[in-house]
Amino acid sequence: MPTGTWWFIGAAWAELLLAALLLRSGGTRSEETGEGAVPPPQALALLRGGRRAAVTVALVALHQRGAVAAGRKHTIRANGGPGRTRDPVQLGVHGALHRALALRALALRPEARRAVDALRGELREAGLLRPLVRLWAARVLLGCVPLTALAGPFLTGAEDAGLAGALAAGVPPVLVAVVLLRLPDTTKTARRLLSGLRERYPLPAHRREVTDGRLVQLYVALYGDPALALFLPRFSRDGGLLDRPQEVDRNRPREVARNRPSADGGPGAGGPPR
Incomplete structure (x- = not known):
């Protein structure tokens, strides 16, 4: 497998990491959503x-x-x-x-x-939905993961067994990106709120x-x-x-x-x- 291919695979994982960090970010006022503040x-x-x-x-x-x-x-x-x-x-x-x-x-x-x-x-x-700018930035990064991971081997000229190995190495980040794209835009605070209300x-x-x-x-x-x-x-x-x-x-x-x-x-x- 060409050395340059590994750079593309690494870049795909870096995009995933950055997208995950963006998706973990909450709203600007999540601390105001307390137990007594129940939305309509x-x-x-x-x-x-x-x-x-x-x-x-x-x-x-x-x-x-x-x-x-x-x-x-x-x-x-x-x-x-x-x-x-x-x-x-x-x-x-x-x-x-x-x-x-x-x-x-x-x-x-x-x-x-x-x-x-x-x-x-x-x-x-209120911190119950992810900030829109970060949400779309994360989705753009996740959309770039397949291009980065799967297009890299062809751009670096990988052939035969090297191409097959490069494509196989690119599958995991693509699958993780698909999972992250399917996550709802609710924050952990919102999910905890809904769970607590269902218990109550x-x-x-x-x-x-x-x-x-x-x-x-x-x-x-x-x-x-x-x-x-x-x-x-x-x-x-x-x-x-x-x-x-x-x-x-x-x-x-x-x-x-x-x-x-x-x-x-x-x-x-x-x-x-x-």
Whole structure:
């Protein structure tokens, strides 16, 4: 194997090391995110599942106030004004519903995108999401790793067995780069926060155990589909909010199945969040 090839392999590992250091960096104010400072449900959903999850929780809050309803063919439609709320994400999502939209399309509407992006910026400042500049710098470095590791042998003129050995040596850094690229942009502080909240608020076995609409939003933010299927089965199914619609039948309590008209009524679904 040509000596120059090892320089390329070393450069690939150096890019990986620098990218890993950038990804380890937290936000500018992570020390302010203490045990008592719990972000709102939309923010927690954004940390757990990204834009779609944040929009879903906003829809749950709007649905609890009767501001949105399930439309035809798994869409969401506005059902009056947004109600008494100042939450930017809820207002942005409701403002995007000029017509019935599927969840995926709704999350990409400019009004909803701006609101969620503003929330994402607040979470970066709070140290719950990695700083944007460092995140993109790390991704650029990780994207360069395959070029550096696999293009090096050809640029140095490696042949036959030397070429095979150089390519084999370049595979490990490429695999590590792929793993790092798949990491979420949440920080360790955010993951610790979500884990602690799940321990504090385990998903109940029955919806009747929860009588506070705000708690329903929190459960949906923390657990996603299972909470939607438990607390809002009809709205979630008909509105196309579930990633896996079969979760509804698997998680719906038996008493709700027997009393279908009250699938989204009763304890846990009513009452505007405080």
